[in-house]
Amino acid sequence: MRAVAIAIASTLLCAGPATTQGATTATTAASSTSWRSIPTLPSDVNKGRKLLANLEDPNAKDAQRLCPGYTAINIRNCPGGLSARLVLSGANCNVYGTDIDQLDLRVLFGPESRLNVRILPAEIPEEQESWYDTNEDYLTRTVKGVHFNPTNSHFGFQLNSSPFEFSVVRKSTGDILFSTKGNKLVFENQFLEFRTELPEKYNLYGLGEVMHSIRLGNNYNRTLYATDVNDPLDENLYGSHPFYYEHRYATLEDGSKKGYAHGVYLRNLHGQDILLREKSLTWRTIGGMVDLTFYSGPTPTDVIADHVKAVGLPAMQQYWTLGFHQCRWGYYNVSDLEGVVETYRDFNIPLETIWSDIDYMDQYRDWTNDPVTYSLNAFSAFLDKIHENGQHFVPIFDAGIYIPNPNNASDAYSYYDAGIAADAYLKNPNGSLYIGAVWPGFTVFPDWSAPGTQDWWTDSFQKWHKEVEYDGIWLDMNEVSSFCVGSCGSKNITQNPVHPPFSLPGEPGNLILDYPEGFNNTNATEATSATAAIEARNSANAAKAAAVGPMSMAMPFVSQVTPGVDIRAINYPPYVINHVQNGHDLAVHAASPNATHSDGSLEYDMHNLWGHLETKATYKSLLKVFRGKRPFIISRSTAPGTGAWAGHWGGDNASKWFYMALSIPQALSFSMFGIPMFGVDTCGFNGNTDMELCARWMQLSAFFPFYRNHNVLSAIPQEAYRWAAVADASRTAMAIRYMLLPYIYTLFHHAHTAGATVMRALSWEFPDDESLVEIDRQFMLGPAIMVAPVLDQSANYTNATFPGGENEKWYDWYTHEARNGSEGKLVDLKAPLGHIPVFIRGGNVLALQHPAYTTAESRKNPWDVLVALDSEGDASGDLYLDDGESLVQEKTAFITLEATNSLLNISRKGQLTSTEALSSVTILGVSKKPNQIRFGKAKLDNWSWRESSQVLKVRGLEGVTKGGVWSKEWELSW
Ligand SMILES: *[C@@H]1O[C@H](CO)[C@@H](O)[C@H](O)[C@H]1NC(C)=O
Numbered sequence: 001m002r003a004v005a006i007a008i009a010s011t012l013l014c015a016g017p018a019t020t021q022g023a024t025t026a027t028t029a030a031s032s033t034s035w036r037s038i039p040t041l042p043s044d045v046n047k048g049r050k051l052l053a054n055l056e057d058p059n060a061k062d063a064q065r066l067c068p069g070y071t072a073i074n075i076r077n078c079p080g081g082l083s084a085r086l087v088l089s090g091a092n093c094n095v096y097g098t099d100i101d102q103l104d105l106r107v108l109f110g111p112e113s114r115l116n117v118r119i120l121p122a123e124i125p126e127e128q129e130s131w132y133d134t135n136e137d138y139l140t141r142t143v144k145g146v147h148f149n150p151t152n153s154h155f156g157f158q159l160n161s162s163p164f165e166f167s168v169v170r171k172s173t174g175d176i177l178f179s180t181k182g183n184k185l186v187f188e189n190q191f192l193e194f195r196t197e198l199p200e201k202y203n204l205y206g207l208g209e210v211m212h213s214i215r216l217g218n219n220y221n222r223t224l225y226a227t228d229v230n231d232p233l234d235e236n237l238y239g240s241h242p243f244y245y246e247h248r249y250a251t252l253e254d255g256s257k258k259g260y261a262h263g264v265y266l267r268n269l270h271g272q273d274i275l276l277r278e279k280s281l282t283w284r285t286i287g288g289m290v291d292l293t294f295y296s297g298p299t300p301t302d303v304i305a306d307h308v309k310a311v312g313l314p315a316m317q318q319y320w321t322l323g324f325h326q327c328r329w330g331y332y333n334v335s336d337l338e339g340v341v342e343t344y345r346d347f348n349i350p351l352e353t354i355w356s357d358i359d360y361m362d363q364y365r366d367w368t369n370d371p372v373t374y375s376l377n378a379f380s381a382f383l384d385k386i387h388e389n390g391q392h393f394v395p396i397f398d399a400g401i402y403i404p405n406p407n408n409a410s411d412a413y414s415y416y417d418a419g420i421a422a423d424a425y426l427k428n429p430n431g432s433l434y435i436g437a438v439w440p441g442f443t444v445f446p447d448w449s450a451p452g453t454q455d456w457w458t459d460s461f462q463k464w465h466k467e468v469e470y471d472g473i474w475l476d477m478n479e480v481s482s483f484c485v486g487s488c489g490s491k492n493i494t495q496n497p498v499h500p501p502f503s504l505p506g507e508p509g510n511l512i513l514d515y516p517e518g519f520n521n522t523n524a525t526e527a528t529s530a531t532a533a534i535e536a537r538n539s540a541n542a543a544k545a546a547a548v549g550p551m552s553m554a555m556p557f558v559s560q561v562t563p564g565v566d567i568r569a570i571n572y573p574p575y576v577i578n579h580v581q582n583g584h585d586l587a588v589h590a591a592s593p594n595a596t597h598s599d600g601s602l603e604y605d606m607h608n609l610w611g612h613l614e615t616k617a618t619y620k621s622l623l624k625v626f627r628g629k630r631p632f633i634i635s636r637s638t639a640p641g642t643g644a645w646a647g648h649w650g651g652d653n654a655s656k657w658f659y660m661a662l663s664i665p666q667a668l669s670f671s672m673f674g675i676p677m678f679g680v681d682t683c684g685f686n687g688n689t690d691m692e693l694c695a696r697w698m699q700l701s702a703f704f705p706f707y708r709n710h711n712v713l714s715a716i717p718q719e720a721y722r723w724a725a726v727a728d729a730s731r732t733a734m735a736i737r738y739m740l741l742p743y744i745y746t747l748f749h750h751a752h753t754a755g756a757t758v759m760r761a762l763s764w765e766f767p768d769d770e771s772l773v774e775i776d777r778q779f780m781l782g783p784a785i786m787v788a789p790v791l792d793q794s795a796n797y798t799n800a801t802f803p804g805g806e807n808e809k810w811y812d813w814y815t816h817e818a819r820n821g822s823e824g825k826l827v828d829l830k831a832p833l834g835h836i837p838v839f840i841r842g843g844n845v846l847a848l849q850h851p852a853y854t855t856a857e858s859r860k861n862p863w864d865v866l867v868a869l870d871s872e873g874d875a876s877g878d879l880y881l882d883d884g885e886s887l888v889q890e891k892t893a894f895i896t897l898e899a900t901n902s903l904l905n906i907s908r909k910g911q912l913t914s915t916e917a918l919s920s921v922t923i924l925g926v927s928k929k930p931n932q933i934r935f936g937k938a939k940l941d942n943w944s945w946r947e948s949s950q951v952l953k954v955r956g957l958e959g960v961t962k963g964g965v966w967s968k969e970w971e972l973s974w
């Protein structure tokens with residue numbers, strides 16, 4: 001029976017709609033849009049200049065060789081630290097800017113675990129402040145106040161005055177953590193360089209945003225410059241997080257290992273290159289100051305918590321945001337959305353939130369809806385219906401604001417006018433509007449430093465919410481992206497609206513033909529025709545390129561600017577960072593560095609903060625829209641502290657197995673950066689997915705904090721119901737996720753209050769185990785759950801390490817079978833399609849709630865308690881409860897669950913009560929048959945114990961927990 005049902009379903013869903021709908025989609029994309037009738041931007045508007053990145057240039061000037069370095073004078077101890085004056089030790093070298101002759105060194109001991117080292121020009125004219133320092137309102141400082149006694153610090157600071165060098169030492173071990181010894185400080189108005197020695201084979205993590213395995217390795221170049229790009233490996237992406245931690249392992253006298261981690265954060269968000277070499281790390285920025293914070297750990301968990309507290313604790317999410325989200329570019333009208341929501345229901349696959357990409361907008365303008373395909377009547381009726389069903393809607397929101405055509409009265413756009421009235425937009429240096437181009441055509445961009453911007457922004461979101469009742473906002477394109485170089489619209493807005501200078505997915509020349517790696521192994525016929533089509537496209541594109549002629553050669557950049565401390569080359573700084581965009585030009589695909597803010601600061605200095613500040617402004621707006629509910633925001637561009645307002649998704653990945661694998665280290669790095677609400681485009685964004693990849697990915701992402709399936713325009717559909725096997729796999733994994741929601745929510749509470757992580761690397765939970773330094777194909781969700789997914793095509797098993805020795809216990813989620821730690825060895829695990837290996841670490845107690853279709857329904861369901869005893873017979877866990885949505889809670893409850901000596905004890909704090917009862921308690925690792933089971937004093941009969949599995953199961957607890965299992969304290973003994 002079952003086999004037949006699956007066969008029918010897959011013909012219906014896979015072969016049928018998948019291909020035909022894919023084809024219809026492509027035609028609709030080309031015909032339904034108004035792009036055809038409007039002018040297209042010339043294709044060279046985004047070309048920029050072709051520069052040679054300094055990293056690529058074998059003849060680049062070596063600042064270490066050419067520059068004189070500094071000498072420290074007037075060294076003084078002062079309250080909480082020390083200060084000194086640094087003077088240039090020789091003639092100016094002016095390698096990539098103009099040397100600053102006199103610098104101030106300020107060393108500030110924070111709380112025990114933090115040390116802040118700042119080096120900045122001794123004198124900074126007021127109008128140059130933003131060149132060197134970032135406003136505290138934009139980027140918080142890590143050490144505040146100056147009265148901490150250095151003798152209590154975990155750190156020692158060593159200074160050599162001539163030449164000026166410094167080292168940071170861990171007092172308890174004498175270990176040198178950071179040392180500029182033997183290397184010069186280079187401090188110019190457009191270039192900073194300093195270098196620290198590192199131990200051989202160092203283990204270094206962080207420095208994002210990047211697609212890379214978790215450990216960065218010792219021959220690696222990192223560039224940070226926020227950019228709109230399709231997730232290329234090892235290149236700069238959407239966000240900038242100049243933070244790393246290093247993990248060292250000491251051998252103790254008894255031969256065992258002890259891990260020590262420390263963190264380093266550079267509070268400088270200028271464009272930068274970081275060079276990791278065999279025994280050193282070199283930091284180069286194109287501006288700003290040295291503002292380093294060291295965190296002493298000693299575990300990675302301590303380092304991360306300290307950093308996250310310093311930059312801003314992550315936002316507490318609403319409970320519903322942890323449900324499953326479906327999105328795609330190419331839901332053409334309200335009925336498409338309706339169809340998806342209904343079909344999820346028909347297939348009984350939980351859907352919490354439906355998302356809209358740019359399809360819903362009126363000509364891609366913010367705060368609007370397409371009057372035909374997303375008419376307000378149909379749209380509101382749809383939103384009312386899903387809201388009644390406890391479901392939600394989140395639309396995309398773009399950063400560029402359309403500038404209406406002044407020659408066309410019917411092109412009026414009141415939100416733009418209101419922004420003009422508020423004087424809320426970026427300017428050119430001459431004071432005129434900076435006009436770039438994004439989806440709607442020529443656009444302007446909000447200026448977050450302008451005094452009127454916030455109110456205009458808030459008014460706009462409030463007004464729009466009266467029309468389209470969204471439940472959260474998805475901020476896209478906020479690097480900030482622009483499809484042309486410079487203020488390309490300044491003289492051309494009478495052409496508006498204009499089509500972007502490239503074809504959309506599905507348009508001729510840009511058909512979506514890619515499939516996952518190995519697609520030919522499982523779908524030979526389709527793969528053959530796709531390969532033929534790709535070859536045809538490639539040769540057509542090659543012919544086109546040949547007709548245009550070769551690109552000019554990249555040349556080393558020679559600055560035309562006469563040196564002088566007060567003069568900078570803004571659009572083409574003398575040091576060319578290894579920026580991923582065409583020609584490394586900073587103005588390609590972004591608002592140019594010379595775009596100017598109302599406070600006089602330039603994008604040159606503020607670029608990496610644009611998305612961060614937009615997120616902050618949007619958070620403030622949504623607080624007003626939703627009156628006291630926690631705003632739900634997912635932002636593409638992020639910076640240190642963005643987590644306080646928003647989550648992040650992994651950007652425009654592709655439907656490839658390697659992108660699924662890299663989603664794990666990407667998520668772990670956002671745990672480090674204090675943005676725990678993270679997930680990627682499940683089943684892949686660019687390209688077509690296939691059944692197997694989508695089935696595996698839907699299961700993997702079910703254990704990520706943010707769980708969303710998203711797809712590009714004109715690719716084959718990839719909702720979880722499109723293939724029977726994907727539907728089955730999704731239901732299985734979602735049932736586990738929804739049981740774990742109270743646990744995940746509690747993890748968020750700890751993240752929000754104490755900087756704890758939600759998704760975790762194994763090496764964070766087992767910081768003394770050196771065998772885990774590179775493990776990023778498996779991960780932990782909080783302290784209790786370990787996930788070991790299949791990440792390879794056609795594999796029906798995976799292998800995994802089980803940290804800990806023979807005293808560690810790991811229980812299989814499904815069978816409850818126990819196994820011990822594998823002592824660094826990989827163990828084979830069976831994992832046929834539809835099965836994701838999940839384990840519970842012994843020593844944890846989980847409060848689980850029965851899953852339902854929506855999170856609102858599951859919150860009303862009965863509970864189970866799962867006790868996974870460690871080898872001593874102990875376990876503990878906790879549970880945070882609140883109303884699931886309010887920023888300020890009237891009542892909360894915090895439950896502690898503790899098992900020891902055959903007794904489970906539940907204690908509680910807080911005023912909140914709830915009515916759901918307890919259904920069962922399952923205890924794993926009970927080696928002897930109990931004589932009797934008691935709930936408090938009452939003896940229970942409904943229980944069973946199996947010798948083979950050592951599992952004790954107590955059922956039928958609804959009666960004794962009537963009135964709410966968490967509303968009172970109780971005990972269960974066995
Ligand atoms: C990093 O940059 C150096 C030049 O400084 C280059 O030789 C090397 O190949 C680059 N490394 C990688 C992994 O790209």
Ligand SMILES: *[C@@H]1O[C@H](CO)[C@@H](O)[C@H](O)[C@H]1NC(C)=O
Binds near residue numbers: 042484489
């Ligand atoms: C602006 O208009 C001029 C004149 O029509 C044209 O040559 C130029 O390509 C246009 N620039 C853009 C960015 O559309």
Ligand SMILES: *[C@@H]1O[C@H](CO)[C@@H](O)[C@H](O)[C@H]1NC(C)=O
Binds near residue numbers: 518520521
């Ligand atoms: C599929 O393609 C890969 C890579 O090109 C090749 O190694 C493999 O042999 C192909 N499989 C089949 C069944 O043709």
